[in-house]
Amino acid sequence: MPSVALEEVLRDVRRALEDPALQEGLRRAYTGAERRVPEILAEHPEILELARRVEEAKRRVLEDLDRYIEMAVESLKGVGAEPHFAGTAEEAREIVAGIVGSGKVVVMSKSMVAAEIGLREHLESLGNEVWETDLGELLIQLQGSKPMHTIAPAIHLTREEAARLVSEKLGVKLDGEKIEEIVAVVRRYLRDKFVRADVGISGANALAADTGAFVLVENEGNIRLVTGLPPLHIAVVGVDKIVPTLTDAFHVAMVQAAYASLYPPTYLNVIAGPSSTADIEKKRVYGAHGPPKLHVVLVDNGRKKAAKKPLLAEQLRCIRCGRCQLECPVWRLTANHWGGPVYGGPMGVGWTAVTLGEESGAELAHLCLGCARCDEVCPVRIPLSRIIRWLKKLYAESHGL
C-alpha cells in the first residue's frame, strides 16, 4: 500500500487553497524571488558553468553509486570521522539514537534528510530535548507542522503568525510583531541551548568522496554553532549528496545558493573530520574548540534502488535549491501540501517516489500540470515533468487502467 493517498492529497490541496493565511504568506514570500535568481545568474554567469559541472559530477557518481559510497566511507575514516551506513529510514534513526542516547540536549540545523527519517520526533520520543535552530525550521517545530519549502521552511507564515508562535510556545514576551524583534528573541532563547547542547546534528549539501570533507551552506550562522559548539557532531547525509571531489562539493554549494536566490551565501562551512590540534609537541589531540567526535550517517532509504531506474535516477541529481517549487503554478498555491509528507512541489513528487516508493509518488502525480516550467529552471536539468508523467503512467498501471 502506498503511504500517500491521492484522495488525501486532493483534500489537502483544497484546504490549502482555502487557507487565507497560507495564501497571504506565500504571496508575500515569492514576490521577488522569481526575479532575483535571473539577476544573480546574469551578474554571475560562471554559476551556469558550475551548474553544468555539478550535473556532470552527479551523473558520474550515480552511475557508480556503490563505489562512491565506499570511497566516501574510506575517506571519512581517513580524516578521523566515524562513518555509518543506513539502508532504511528506520536504520538511520536507530543509528543516530544509539549515538545520542537519552536525556540529552540536541541542537539541529535544518536538514531535509533528518525530516525524511523522522529524526527529531524519534529523538524526542527517547527523552531528549531537541531544538531546531534554523529560524524557519524552529517555527515549523513550534507549529507542529511540516516544512513548506526546501530552503525556506516557514515561507507560508506571516510575521503575525510567527510572532504568535514564538511568544506562545517559547513563553517569551514580544513587543509587537516586528520581524527584527522575533529574530532577536529567538537568538537569545537558542543561545542558551547551543551552549548546553550535548549533540549537534546537521545535514550536508555535498560530501566529497575523495577527501571525506563535506560542505554546508547557510546564512543564519546556526550551522556553525550546531556543528562547532557541542562536543559531538552527527551529520546525516543522503548518499545522493556524494560528489567526486571537494571542488565539486564547493560547486554544489555555490550553485545551490545562487538558485535559492541567496548569493553569495553568508557562510560556507567545510568539515573534514573532528576538531583537533597538534600545537604541542606535534601530538594530535582531538577536540580543540570544535567537537572531538564526528559521526557521519550515510542514508540510502531508496536512493540506491532509484539510481538504477531510468528517469527516476535523474531525481537524485537534485541539489535542493527549491527553484522548481517557486516556479511551479501548483506549488505557488499549495506550497508543500502537494509533493509528499516531507518533500514538496515538483522535486517533492520525485523524492517521495525515491524515499517512500514509486507507488506513493504515483499518488501525487496527477496534480502536476505537465507545464514543464520546473524543467526549464532546474540547475542540474532534471526532467522533473517527465518523471512525474512516468509516475502518472505507474498510477494507471497499478490501478488497472
Add this chain to the structure above:
Amino acid sequence: MDVKLILSLLAENVERTGYPVPVDVERIYSWAKPLNLPRGGRAVLYTGALYQLAPYINSLVRHLESLEGRRAGGLALRLAKTLGKIIDLGKVVAKADPGEIKAVEEVLRSIARLLSAAGVEYGYLYEDDMYSGVILYDMGLDEAFARHAKMVAETLEKSGASLIITVDPHTTHVLRSVFPEYVDGFGLEVKNYLEILSENIDSLKPRRGEAGYRVVIHDPCFYARHEGIVEEPRQLLRFAGLEVEEPPRSGKMTYCCGGPVEAVSPSLSRRIAETRLRELQGVGGRIVTMCPICYVNLRRVGGKVEDIALHLSRRLL
C-alpha cells in the same frame, strides 16, 4: 474527484467513440464545409479535434466543478458507469455552450483561410480528422494511448499526405514529439500552421489603413517549452500591424492556464487560471490565446480572450 473513475471514463470513451468526452461527431469536421477544401493531398490540415472538443471539455469541467468535494460527485459518476451510460453521460454533462462551439469553428476556418492566403496548398481529412489521443498520453494512460495513436497514424498515412499541418500546441506536440516514440515507423512531417504562416509571410498582405491595437500574448506551455514556437506568433501579430505586449511571464517561461488539472482538481485549476488571467489583464491590451484549452480555461474564470487566428485573419485576409 475520483481520479480513477475519471481516467477510466476517458479511456473508455476514447476506445468506444474515438473522443475523450461525448461530442457531436459531425461537428468535428462540419466547420470546413463552407470552405470547400479538397480532400487529402500532399499536405493535409489535421486539427486533431482539440479546438472542436474544447467547448465540450469545458462543459464537463463546469459539471465536475459543481460536484467537487461532494460525495455525491463520485456517486453520480459511478452510477453513470455502472449503468453503462458512458456515452449518455454526454446528455447530462456535455451541454456545451453553442456560442463557444461557433467561436472555435470560426478559429478553424480562419486558420484554413490564412493558410490559403499564404499560398499553401493543402487538403482536409474530413471524417478522418481524428482525435489525437493526447489526453490519454498526458494522463499516463499509455496503453490506451498507444492503441489509439496507432489508428490515428494509420489513418494519416493512408491519406497519402507527407506533411501534416497541425493547429494547436497539444496536437502539435503529441504528433511531432510523442508519436515517433509510440508508433513504430511513424515518419510523417509535422508542422504547425503558425510555423508555416511564418515561413510564407511574404505571401501575406496586411490590410492597409486600419489602426492597430495592443495585444498581450499568452504563450501556451507546449508551444513555448516543448515545440519551440515562440517567435512565430509574435512575428505574425506584428506583421499584421498589432502592438505585441509581453506579460510578466512569457515565452519560454510562460505560465500555465491551469487546464491540465481541470478534471482532477477543478478548484486548483480555477485558481491557477485566475492567477494567470490577473497577470494578463494587468498588462493592458487584448488577450491573445493560441490554444483551445487556454481559451476555455481563461474564459471560464471570466477572461475576455480571443484566439490568435481571429486577430490574424481580421488583419491579413
